[in-house]
Amino acid sequence: MHPRARRRGPAASRALAGSIVAVTLVIGAASGLTVMQMRRSAWEQVGRVSQNLLEAVEHMVDRNIEFYDLSLQAVVDGLQNPAIDESPPELRQLALFDRAATANGLGAILALDPQGQAFVDSTNAVPRALAFPEADFFLAHKQRGDVGLYIGKPFRMAPDGRWVIPLSRRLTYADGAFAGVVMGTIDIGYFNGLFARLSIGDQSRIAFFRDSGELLVRSPPIERMIGEDLSSLAHFRRFFEHRSGQFVAPGHPDGVEALFTYCRVGRHPLVATAVVPTEVITALWRPKAIAIAVLVAILCGGMIGLTLRLQRELERRSRAEARALDANRDLARLAHTDGLTGLPNRRHFDEAFARAQEQARGPMPRRATFSLVLLDADRFKLYNDTYGHLAGDEVLRAIARVLQRQIRGPEETACRIGGEEFAVLLPGASSAEAVARAERIRLAVARLLIPHAGNEGGGITVSLGVAEAGPGESGGACFAATDAALYEAKRLGRNRVVARLGGAESARVA
Template sequence: MVIVGVVIALSMAAICALVLYQSRLDAMERATETSRNLALLAERDIERNFELYALSLQAVVDGVNDPEVMAVPNHVRDIALFDRAATASYLGSILVLDAEGNIVIDAANKAPRQGNFADREYFKVHQDNPNAGLYVGHPYASRLRDGSLSIPLSRRISRSDGSFAGVVLLAVQLDYFHQLFAALSLGSHGSVALMRQDGTMIMRQPYDEKVIGRNIRNASTFKHFLTTTEGSFSDTSVIDGVQRLYYYKNLPNLPLIIMVAEAHSDIYAAWRHRALTIAAVMSVLATAFIGLSFAFGVQLRRRMRAESELAMLARTDGLTGLHNRRTLGEILDQEWRRARRNRSVFSLLFVDIDRFKVYNDTYGHQAGDDALTAVAKCIGENIRRPVDSAARYGGEEFIVVLPDTSPEGAASIAENIRTAISDLAIEHVGSEHGHVTASIGAAVWTPERDMDVSAVIRAADEALYSAKATGRNKVELSTSHLA
């Protein structure tokens, strides 16, 4: 009754737990896919616009380097240089700076505004590096637009001899990213962010101006972003302490990383409500099953446990945990009969610890018991088949029964056992080898004659004494004519 009740209760609980666990995995998988799709949408929008910005910058560089363009009147020149790029949404300024950082051409004004930007990071990058290419800089507060937050896209202008001639700057207002991310639905605690690959935050939703320009390169979340081009993981935000599922992608053509993160609390909200309801119902049913079963079966369970313990004690050696000699007799009789019936090979190993009496006298009986236990473990670990068995024969002697095992197989298993015992490196000053070792005698018999199993044991015992007589710590295969 106890078993039936517990099995039913546990089966019901296990099924519900499995369903809930799978449902939880599905919720996480759906959240990952949603985050990936949102990141892909934002990535495509950003890359498309930045590609247009990059082409506009290159057109200005090419135009500035073209004497014919620069020779025409200013209003014609500006049309050739900027086309309609200056009127694009979220563009702050398009400027051409000379080698000293002064504004020489201003897309927004016929007469260039006054300003020097030689101190800006993007200017210094192009001044020092002719091969910087398209440079996406750090967020900054615009001096020309009352501190409006922007990020610079810039290219170097070089003279015909390769020397530095200035910079073309295109400022992208951060409102572009703010509006883009605000349109993405990520739950009440979700987050989406764009950052440079050096860890500088460009935009984050929920929006907080204090976060703009903050460097998070030492955060555990950011370190994940640099391991692969894209991926997902769970972590706790260094900015607001919320645990989220992060999906990130390093943009292939820009030095930017986009991150979409959905809070675990939002991902599992519906699942948690469903799980609590199901768990409550299952708890009542499981408790009822188990309680009823326990009431009817407590005495039976105690009796079965006692009988099981007695049966185990009667069949095993209390020190080593291997079969005892009585059980060995049953196993030998059973396997011998099977071998005769099937006319199959029957192998047996006789294992004896070398100079064990000296070890006991030197280190004491407790150490001797520990050594016996360790040796028994080595024997057990090197017989893998269910039909193989090992038993303590008496004292420091063990017998291993190996049905359907060839002479080569028996010798291999014996060698593995011998090596494992030797590798224990248990100190034994009374041994010629300096540590505990074992000698093993092996016998293999094919029951083609009507002979007793004791003949195999005697043959293995003779092989064992031969191993001891010729140096110990070795395996000796019987050469008796048993077959």
């Protein structure tokens, strides 16, 4: 079988396997893109929810601070009104703290003198003995006159020890000198109650803190962290890169990686933040991604397994077909080959002779003549009777080797056509050329020097007949003429070449 035909089967199976592997890779890539999209969607969803929640927190805190600031400003304005200052204590309480008394979550409002001692108390007509001379809010107003509303560090308020956030404003005399501070407090528990209704997950948290780093509120609350300075954290400065934004960093105090969403609270020196651990976000998409990955892996593995099995089957069939074709080719060769000499047999000769006839009858300028040589081992029956059939078979093989050496091209054919008779077909050769070739064959057989006691000269010889197919002559006539020339060579004494030349016979004797 032609090598290209042998390669066709494996090449086809490899192409099929490559196509299925390519499809598998496309499915895997599409699944990977789907998983990536799921991950991106989960992050976007959590980021969007965190931003919406933080906007609600920022609005809530800013509104409450503004509301409390109105109460503080009312007290500042009232203390600067001589009519209210000179009123009886009960009437002054009503005038100064009427609006503040309705504020949910607002603690006591105190007016402190220049030494930090309370001289007006929203809870009692007689002020409690409270003093804050070292508090950060008191020192800030004492040192500067342009502070405005000041949000101080959280502290525990006597007598119950509740954590509160102080909000304060400066009091001044008519000449602008420092006259003290009006201070109100917001209960941290009030913010915890508000934030508890705004949940973004069990492991998530909401907090806000001062620009200087002190934590004011955290939900869910951890009391030991209230007032803790966060400015030393590696990611703290990122809260001030923009007015709002998001980033991923280790959380505090657990160190768990989390998505931070932050924004500034109104015009105040406060930052609000919502923190969601990344493992919470991962839990939104990873189980589905794992299920998809397992399903795709099973699908792709099955496809690859079936592909390999199919490829092996195709290759097995290809090999079987190749073996069958080789066997058919061998059978065809055997059907056209003489088993003893290895030369083409009578069937092959008949086919080659028919082709030569077709070419000889073709149109002119492609018409091709041919010559035929028939040869026969002289007195071969006597040789077999004398030396045995095995020796006779060796003689036939030796003659066949001589003929094979005399063949000069793929169109020339030497065949064993029966018994000790051989034929040589010479397309394109004239009668004279065929006679010369026949003479060389005769001499080559004689030079083998195979003993034959019953033959003239004491050795194996052959007789040969030659004829050229004439124009319009049938193949049967040419063969008959060549056969007649062969018998004439035997009649004239054997070991010679007799050719039919132009319808007459002439002999060349060795």
